[in-house]
Amino acid sequence: MLQLPRPTPPKKPLVSLSESYEFCRHMTAEYAKTFYLGSLLLPKEKRKAIWAIYAWCRRTDELVDGVKSESTTPTTLEQWEQQLELLFAGHPVDDMDVALTDTVKNFSIDIQPFRDMIAGQRMDLDRNRYETFEELKLYCYRVAGTVGLITNPVWGIGNSNSTVPWESQQKLYEPREEAIALGIAMQLTNILRDVGEDAQRGRIYLPLEDLRLFDYTEEDLMKGVIDDRWRALMRFQIQRARQYYHQAEKGIRYLDSRLPVWAALMLYQGILDAIERNQYDVFTRRAFVSKREKILSLPVAWLRAQVL
Ligand SMILES: CC(C)=CCC/C(C)=C/CC/C(C)=C/CC/C(C)=C/[C@@H]1[C@@H](COP(=O)(O)OP(=O)(O)O)[C@]1(C)CC/C=C(\C)CC/C=C(\C)CCC=C(C)C
Numbered sequence: 001m002l003q004l005p006r007p008t009p010p011k012k013p014l015v016s017l018s019e020s021y022e023f024c025r026h027m028t029a030e031y032a033k034t035f036y037l038g039s040l041l042l043p044k045e046k047r048k049a050i051w052a053i054y055a056w057c058r059r060t061d062e063l064v065d066g067v068k069s070e071s072t073t074p075t076t077l078e079q080w081e082q083q084l085e086l087l088f089a090g091h092p093v094d095d096m097d098v099a100l101t102d103t104v105k106n107f108s109i110d111i112q113p114f115r116d117m118i119a120g121q122r123m124d125l126d127r128n129r130y131e132t133f134e135e136l137k138l139y140c141y142r143v144a145g146t147v148g149l150i151t152n153p154v155w156g157i158g159n160s161n162s163t164v165p166w167e168s169q170q171k172l173y174e175p176r177e178e179a180i181a182l183g184i185a186m187q188l189t190n191i192l193r194d195v196g197e198d199a200q201r202g203r204i205y206l207p208l209e210d211l212r213l214f215d216y217t218e219e220d221l222m223k224g225v226i227d228d229r230w231r232a233l234m235r236f237q238i239q240r241a242r243q244y245y246h247q248a249e250k251g252i253r254y255l256d257s258r259l260p261v262w263a264a265l266m267l268y269q270g271i272l273d274a275i276e277r278n279q280y281d282v283f284t285r286r287a288f289v290s291k292r293e294k295i296l297s298l299p300v301a302w303l304r305a306q307v308l
């Protein structure tokens with residue numbers, strides 16, 4: 001049996017469960033307007049679970065991306081992983097872990113995708129270029145596809161109200177590949193939106209093999225050159241991301257809580273439309289979906305959740 005390190009008792013008593021969920025809610029509302037909006041479309045228990053998961057994912061990303069990331073080393077990530085093992089064993093180490101400890105128990109969530117996400121953050125410590133799409137896809141699975149696997153038990157599978165036996169049988173299929181596909185699609189979208197910002201930090205996530213295919217160089221990218229080569233390269237990347245959204249769409253019908261997933265998918269996909277409207281200028285303009293567009297897309301998401 002796996003021997004876990006003995007949990008060191010927290011230095012001060014941890015907050016109550018409701019306070020911990022409130023911290024996670026606050027963090028989600030503060031950092032992720034789209035996901036927060038999506039979470040509000042869920043019943044209370046599921047909504048709280050999404051906040052707890054969001055908070056852990058955001059904190060994990062902050063380790064390599066946040067203000068204190070300069071001091072993050074492989075050892076920091078090892079310790080973070082140990083803290084994860086402890087919370088899965090029922091021993092939360094800090095105030096925000098309290099809510100996640102409760103969530104993973106209530107929804108029987110598997111630990112492996114959490115470990116995989118930490119492995120994704122390790123990739124950000126180790127490298128700032130991706131040679132092939134296969135390499136980038138692995139990174140996208142780790143930092144984002146994992147969120148699909150983590151959240152599947154929260155959306156729920158097979159608990160629909162259907163009274164028809166063959167329908168409930170059909171619903172037992174767990175759309176794992178589709179959940180991963182949505183995470184990958186969202187991460188590819190993030191990458192396309194943030195090309196300029198990442199370049200300033202010396203990072204290129206677009207596969208170098210794709211740059212070569214369109215005769216566009218790293219130096220062009222660093223200078224923010226927008227020409228026919230760049231537009232063709234971006235069209236290619238956008239089309240690839242849309243294929244992943246399309247794959248994900250086919251899995252949503254197997255979930256119990258479909259509306260927030262449709263809403264998040266449509267809002268994130270809208271960023272690709274915004275990049276196109278901005279004539280592929282991701283260097284000086286930030287692609288975003290306006291509040292009005294977000295609100296207008298909700299009835300469409302609702303309809304899709306009912307009929308597709
Ligand atoms: C069958 C089927 C289709 C099921 C649906 C499964 C599903 C909901 C999949 C989507 C998974 C998802 C929300 C992935 C998150 C993608 C993402 C935004 C990843 C970000 C990575 C790093 O990005 P980067 O550093 O480039 O960008 P920043 O500038 O730092 O933002 C992440 C930051 C990794 C960590 C992920 C998060 C913080 C988001 C986690 C989100 C949730 C738990 C909320 C999901 C809620 C709804 C309503 C979908």
Ligand SMILES: [Mn+2]
Nearest residue numbers: 061062065066
């Ligand atoms: Mn980040």
